[in-house]
Amino acid sequence: MLETEHLGVSYGKTPILRDVNISIEQGEIVGIMGKNGVGKTTLVKALIGLLDINEGRVTFDDTVVADATANRESFWRAESFPQEVASTLAGTPISNAPGRLGEFFPLAAELTPDATADQRARAGMGYIPQGRDVFPELTVEENLEMGETINGDAGEFQYDAVYEFFPILEERRTQDAGTLSGGQQQMLAIGRALIGNPDLLLLDEPSEGVQPSIVQDLTRDLEQVNEELGTTILFVEQNLHVVQNLAERCYAIDKGTIVDELGPERLASRDAVTKYLAV
């Protein structure tokens, strides 16, 4: 369902991810664990096409979410101009002129509302960012409505199902999201991602800053989502409890690359897991 081939990402000249190969099948619950700063968030963002990647590619079902070699955007980009023109211009001061033209007239690109491939793929993916990132000054209901944008007008939106999973959200419908407790905000972020009925849910450290008893509820809720709605789940975690209880299998990431993959047996062993966490 979701696959990366030799994925590499750099911020500026600093390489962050290199040669990441992961693959997730329909219906699975898969974890990615690793210590602070090893590139977990960067990986999730690359998976949903929020970052420009430098190497390899990401595919979701049959859609290419991100491809380092393809010239993604429009015809304004220098790379997409005919080769002969480009090679004639090469080395001259105006070799990059077509690119600059694109800089100057992005209006043209702005006015073509066609969703790009990665946007369309993202429609099948629900994303829960690290730190939850609900919109603080929108109400609970408006936050959920923002989940619709990803599917556009075509989607069927399941408010009832979300309210059934998280009754507190229905109760607090008209409250500003910024005034919810941390755990409630986490539920809201998950609800917002579920609104568009995604095939795949991507969670970036859902347990961060949530008290242990609520972490247990959360783990149970996510299992229930997976069972009842058939949603595939990929989550990033540093929390031992969540990794051991939620994941069916788990990748370990260190210094920007996948260093191990743990099946159910090794996941049950505390020592095997904590080796990759800062516990």
Place this chain on the structure above:
Amino acid sequence: MSTDTIPDAVYVVLRIFFEFTHSFGLLVLATVGLAVIFGMMGIINLAHGEFILIGAYGTTLSFHAGLPLPLAMVTGVAVTTVVGLILERTVIRHLYDRLLDSMVATFGLSLVIIQLTRILFGNTTNNVSLSMGSISYGPYSSGTYRILLAVIALVVLAVLYWVFTRTKFGLRARATMQDAETARAMGVNTDRMYMLTFGLGAALAGLTGALFTPAFTVDPEIGSEFLVESFVTVVVGGPSVLIGTSLGGALLGTIDAMFTWIGGSFLGEIMILIAAIIAIRIMPEGITGLLEDWRQKRREDE
């Protein structure tokens, strides 16, 4: 109580009320464009007055070219919107989250626009005249058009309220302004959101210029006349775009009306500035900031 004191009282109230509608209409219309761009995008657009100028010139020139006034006004708004969109794409979009840089850049833009206007169209224009009669009571009368402007100001506020709270565009715009990265992750084209919001602010400024064309002398300095009014209203109103503009306009409009009645329009204008200075002292976050504090306190008491 003698019989003729009652009409006198009515006369005073009516006169203050008319004065208030003038002032309110002017303040609100002068402010909305600035308030939308500042409140939604955090950009202090010092070229706001010159967007008004473009709207006024667009209207005046197309009126004298033979268009009927309403169509000339539409043209004025359209020209301002296009100019606003082009400036957003070429200059402003590089300055988001850079408050000071954006002030310097928009100040520069305003100077350029004023000088260009001078070079292209000279220092004066022919007036656009409009006679809609007046409403009078006893010795006092008020131009119908001035009252119409106040009504339009209310309609503009209502429409904006509807746009920002009830439409998908409004929801996405507010989400983008609160957290652009998350909005992008939700599939919002935030770049387009910025462009459209800035375009909306420019269009509103253009509308103000178009509407006041018959009421003002249109010259290259017209923008600065509105700029002071609009800044004072934004400062007094505080961070909430629409409620701030409405309450700021209402408060300053009342002050203006009272003191204009007491000592003439010059005193009214001075008192607006003094009121603004006092307002900054007692409520640095404006009226809406004060309301927000108050709401917070009440919530904590509960």
